[in-house]
Amino acid sequence: MDAIIVIDSDIQKCSCIKAVLEFVDYENIHMAGPDDWQNALVSPDKLKAVLITESVVKEAPQRVAALKEWAPQAPVILIRDTGGKARLGKDVSSKILASIGYPLKYQDLTSTLQQAEVYCATRGKAREGSHSPELFRSLVGNSRGIQQVRRMIDKVSDSDATVLILGESGTGKEVVARNIHYHSPRRNKPFVPLNCGAIPSELLESELFGHEKGAFTGAISARQGRFEMAEGGTLFLDEIGDMDMQMQVKLLRVLQERTFERVGSNKTMTANVRIIAATHRNLEKAIEDGSFREDLYYRLNVFPIEMPPLRERAEDIPLLIQEIIKRLQHENRGSVSLTQSAVMALSQHHWPGNVRELANVIERLVIMHPFGVVDMRDLPEKYQVDPGGEDAQVPDYTMIKIDDPEVARIPRNGIDLKEHLSNLECTLIKQALEDAEGVVAHAANRLHLRRTTLVEKLRKYGIQRADEVT
Numbered sequence: 513m514d515a516i517i518v519i520d521s522d523i524q525k526c527s528c529i530k531a532v533l534e535f536v537d538y539e540n541i542h543m544a545g546p547d548d549w550q551n552a553l554v555s556p557d558k559l560k561a562v563l564i565t566e567s568v569v570k571e572a573p574q575r576v577a578a579l580k581e582w583a584p585q586a587p588v589i590l591i592r593d594t595g596g597k598a599r600l601g602k603d604v605s606s607k608i609l610a611s612i613g614y615p616l617k618y619q620d621l622t623s624t625l626q627q628a629e630v631y632c633a634t635r636g637k638a639r640e641g642s643h644s645p646e647l648f649r650s651l652v653g654n655s656r657g658i659q660q661v662r663r664m665i666d667k668v669s670d671s672d673a674t675v676l677i678l679g680e681s682g683t684g685k686e687v688v689a690r691n692i693h694y695h696s697p698r699r700n701k702p703f704v705p706l707n708c709g710a711i712p713s714e715l716l717e718s719e720l721f722g723h724e725k726g727a728f729t730g731a732i733s734a735r736q737g738r739f740e741m742a743e744g745g746t747l748f749l750d751e752i753g754d755m756d757m758q759m760q761v762k763l764l765r766v767l768q769e770r771t772f773e774r775v776g777s778n779k780t781m782t783a784n785v786r787i788i789a790a791t792h793r794n795l796e797k798a799i800e801d802g803s804f805r806e807d808l809y810y811r812l813n814v815f816p817i818e819m820p821p822l823r824e825r826a827e828d829i830p831l832l833i834q835e836i837i838k839r840l841q842h843e844n845r846g847s848v849s850l851t852q853s854a855v856m857a858l859s860q861h862h863w864p865g866n867v868r869e870l871a872n873v874i875e876r877l878v879i880m881h882p883f884g885v886v887d888m889r890d891l892p893e894k895y896q897v898d899p900g901g902e903d904a905q906v907p908d909y910t911m912i913k914i915d916d917p918e919v920a921r922i923p924r925n926g927i928d929l930k931e932h933l934s935n936l937e938c939t940l941i942k943q944a945l946e947d948a949e950g951v952v953a954h955a956a957n958r959l960h961l962r963r964t965t966l967v968e969k970l971r972k973y974g975i976q977r978a979d980e981v982t
């Protein structure tokens with residue numbers, strides 16, 4: 513995919529545009545008239561961009577559809593007649609990736625062509641379809657906090673122990689619950705989530721335990737509850753802190769006796785269900801306030817896992833951004849790439865809504881800048897940082913950025929390659945050391961380096977080895 517085709521009725525204008533493209537180092541540029549692009553000596557699947565002028569499109573808007581039919585994978589870029597706006601019908605503009613004014617401006621041209629490249633790269637990946645959809649969302653992150661959580665998941669998955677996951681909203685509590693289930697012997701049985709806070713308390717009992725026909729007004733037929741649905745598997749009781757006291761008693765009984773009855777039935781059923789509960793509330797405080805039962809708390813709190821808020825693991829932010837973009841690409845919802853300064857700004861945000869808020873921001877960027885390159889100043893205002901301000905201290909980890917070579921981009925104002933690479937090296941070494949719990953030989957293994965080479969590098973970067981700490 514390296515060819516570009518320029519379409520206009522005026523051959524003079526075509527060659528003018530071609531000259532500009534060549535001037536900024538693009539090669540393999542073909543020219544064609546309004547209806548003879550099929551005759552151009554280029555195969556449509558080799559095209560990385562089609563540049564078509566506004567006058568050609570206005571003359572016959574159906575040309576764009578025909579063009580898309582001929583080269584469905586190629587991004588179409590409109591060259592407007594002037595610097596102003598082009599007025600085109602909706603079905604035409606939906607087939608156009610971006611437009612640029614004429615005469616061409618260097619900045620616009622390069623960033624638009626970059627956008628086209630990202631578009632092609634993503635399309636290519638979507639077509640390969642080699643990645644099967646993930647059954648559960650993996651727990652991304654390399655921070656100490658997330659590594660600790662991963663170790664806890666490893667420890668508890670094999671058992672049937674009840675797990676209580678605590679942490680602010682959006683930190684990934686459900687991700688953890690799904691991971692535990694997935695790594696447990698129950699993985700081939702259902703994982704059944706229930707948001708206890710979202711269901712009115714009078715309905716919660718029948719939701720959990722099911723009901724018999726006629727058990728209450730409206731119970732026109734018998735129905736299974738979540739406990740039955742989760743038989744053999746895992747029941748995830750989300751927002752358990754929002755459950756009312758009456759239901760808490762009933763839940764406690766199931767946890768103690770492992771039996772329950774459907775509403776309106778006296779037939780006792782046994783439950784072979786693993787319970788994972790989660791809440792963003794402080795349950796100890798709720799006990800003090802009298803809104804949560806202490807005995808239930810102890811039943812649930814067998815194995816607590818605490819999810820750290822995102823602001824305390826800012827070094828995970830670049831990885832999470834990458835993961836979220838991958839997901840959006842996978843779902844064919846588009847893509848973006850972020851410059852380093854954009855990633856840096858996002859790494860400094862406070863994130864009261866945690867990973868969920870981050871995912872929302874990225875989704876918004878994909879909509880606002882489809883396949884575009886997002887710089888710090890393109891971020892919604894509250895995520896921008898003042899480059900002169902005190903917050904401008906850039907921590908090392910922000911240098912990692914999107915490490916997918918196809919997506920990695922040089923920021924508009926250039927990059928100090930040497931510094932970037934040594935920062936990256938330093939970060940990866942620190943990470944390897946952390947993973948290896950300070951054992952240099954193991955860290956060297958992880959980095960495919962000889963031990964002595966790593967020791968040298970540690971000295972060069974002034975990184976302390978665990979065994980040197982006195």
Ligand SMILES: Nc1ncnc2c1ncn2[C@@H]1O[C@H](COP(=O)(O)OP(=O)(O)O)[C@@H](O)[C@H]1O
Pocket residue numbers: 649650651652653679680681682683684685686687688835867868871
């Ligand atoms: N460590 C993580 N890795 C990947 N995705 C995550 C991670 N943590 C959270 N997410 C994503 O963030 C969103 C919120 O996570 P969720 O588990 O629903 O949070 P909570 O239950 O704590 O409110 C989901 O889209 C989830 O996939």
Ligand SMILES: [Mg+2]
Pocket residue numbers: 682685686750
């Ligand atoms: Mg949740």
